[in-house]
Amino acid sequence: MEANTYSLYNSSTTGPSKANREELADFISIIEPEVTPVTSAISKGSTKSVFTEWLCDSLSPAKVDSTAEGHDSTTWFNKAEDRARLGNYINISKREFGVSDVQQLVDQAGLDSEIDSAKSKAVRELKRDIEGVVCGVQDRASTTGSYATRGLFDWVDSAGPSDVPAAYRVPSGSISDGVAGAGTDDLTEAQLNNVLQSMFTVSGEKKSYMGVMAPIVVDIIDNFTRVDTAVRGRYHVNEPSGSKTINLEVKTFNSSFGVINIIPSVFLGGSNSGEELGTAGTDDTLAFTYDDDAGLILDTDALELKFLDSMHTESFEDRGGGPRGHAKAVYTLVVKNPKVHGKLLAADNHGS
Numbered sequence: 001m002e003a004n005t006y007s008l009y010n011s012s013t014t015g016p017s018k019a020n021r022e023e024l025a026d027f028i029s030i031i032e033p034e035v036t037p038v039t040s041a042i043s044k045g046s047t048k049s050v051f052t053e054w055l056c057d058s059l060s061p062a063k064v065d066s067t068a069e070g071h072d073s074t075t076w077f078n079k080a081e082d083r084a085r086l087g088n089y090i091n092i093s094k095r096e097f098g099v100s101d102v103q104q105l106v107d108q109a110g111l112d113s114e115i116d117s118a119k120s121k122a123v124r125e126l127k128r129d130i131e132g133v134v135c136g137v138q139d140r141a142s143t144t145g146s147y148a149t150r151g152l153f154d155w156v157d158s159a160g161p162s163d164v165p166a167a168y169r170v171p172s173g174s175i176s177d178g179v180a181g182a183g184t185d186d187l188t189e190a191q192l193n194n195v196l197q198s199m200f201t202v203s204g205e206k207k208s209y210m211g212v213m214a215p216i217v218v219d220i221i222d223n224f225t226r227v228d229t230a231v232r233g234r235y236h237v238n239e240p241s242g243s244k245t246i247n248l249e250v251k252t253f254n255s256s257f258g259v260i261n262i263i264p265s266v267f268l269g270g271s272n273s274g275e276e277l278g279t280a281g282t283d284d285t286l287a288f289t290y291d292d293d294a295g296l297i298l299d300t301d302a303l304e305l306k307f308l309d310s311m312h313t314e315s316f317e318d319r320g321g322g323p324r325g326h327a328k329a330v331y332t333l334v335v336k337n338p339k340v341h342g343k344l345l346a347a348d349n350h351g352s
Contacts, residue, residue, distance in 0.1 A: 034124060036131035037212050037263045038152070038298070039305060047306040047332060050147060053087035056168055056337045084165045089140045090308055090332045091149035093129045095122040098324035115323045119313050122327040126311060131267045132288065134305065134333050135212070135296065152296055153269045155335045156343040170339050173198030174297075178346035187217065187347035189224040193255045195297065195342045200257035202339050203299075209342070211253065211260035213295035217347045218264045221253060260297055269294050297342035304334040 057080070097118040104114050111117045136151025139161065154161060158172040176191050200206065213221070253260040267290060274285030309330035316324050335341075 036127055037265055038134050039131050041210055041300045042303040042305055045304050045306045047308050050090050051087055052306055052332045052334060053085055054334060054336060055083055055085055057083045058167060082167060084168055086164060088150050088332045089142050089147045090330050091133050091147060092330050093126055094326050094328040095125045096326045097122045099322045101322040104322055123313060126327045126329060130329060132270045135268050137269045149332045155338050156341045164338060168337060168339050170341060171198050174342040176344050186220045196255050196257040199342050206258055207299060208259040210298045210300050211262045211295060212265045213262060214268055214292045215264050216293045217295045217344060218262060220347055221262060266290050293346055293348035295344035299340045302336045302340050305331055306334055307331045
């Protein structure tokens with residue numbers, strides 16, 4: 001028997017295959033990063049201004065000199081002289097969505113309502129946008145009709161920002177800043193411990209931090225104890241062979257100076273290129289690129305995400321072309337005292 005030639009149902013050819021039914025599964029698969037560790041972990045609040053401000057202060061150094069018996073005080077000190085006022089502008093994040101009138105009416109596989117699916121997708125995208133802004137490198141900005149909130153990679157900086165007094169900037173020792181391509185050595189255990197030691201001198205106590213790291217950095221830390229013992233012997237870990245599991249994971253880095261709970265993220269130090277286009281049939285060129293060998297070591301108690309307008313969706317009037325709307329949030333990042341945090345840069349091929 002002559003073999004059939006299978007073709008699409010709308011082809012101009014004829015034959016028995018024209019009676020074949022199509023099989024279209026009743027689901028839609030989306031595989032994209034959606035975990036937002038920093039915005040999920042820090043506290044949430046509200047603000048009533050486009051520029052949110054807060055105060056920070058410090059204590060004078062410990063004094064060991066004794067005061068003479070019977071000494072009458074003659075000198076008075078201004079205990080508010082080091083008080084500083086920090087601030088951040090809002091950020092407006094918005095994701096628009098729309099569905100044509102016909103597309104909303106037709107029966108589709110994988111969903112009950114095209115507009116409900118579009119709304120849900122916009123909310124999921126908005127959550128990722130907020131995480132990217134919070135963990136971003138951008139400075140705060142205020143221009144006519146446009147604002148930007150300063151991201152953590154700009155806050156956690158020993159050389160600035162310029163509006164942060166030097167006393168409240170992150171100490172240089174709390175930033176392990178390698179030079180990409182300057183060497184062949186990755187970030188070492190000793191270098192990470194030096195960052196924690198510097199952070200300990202700031203707070204004076206062993207604290208637990210959120211270590212949100214790019215996947216490459218997580219992999220480097222996972223291998224800290226798996227070194228060439230002929231060069232850098234530390235200790236051996238024996239695991240029961242009966243478990244049939246090889247454990248190559250370091251969830252917690254615990255040193256004498258602090259504890260880092262390690263969480264991988266692909267939203268660190270990100271930037272955009274291209275643009276998102278709304279014209280049907282036109283390919284979007286919007287791209288997001290994150291810093292793939294960086295990390296943040298955060299005291300989450302010293303961070304807050306304040307909303308001027310909480311995350312929500314809004315539907316607009318259908319003027320005949322189909323339903324439409326947007327998902328939107330207006331917020332700012334409060335970094336109560338920048339010097340308490342730490343940062344890793346160029347951890348891969350760290351250099352000396």
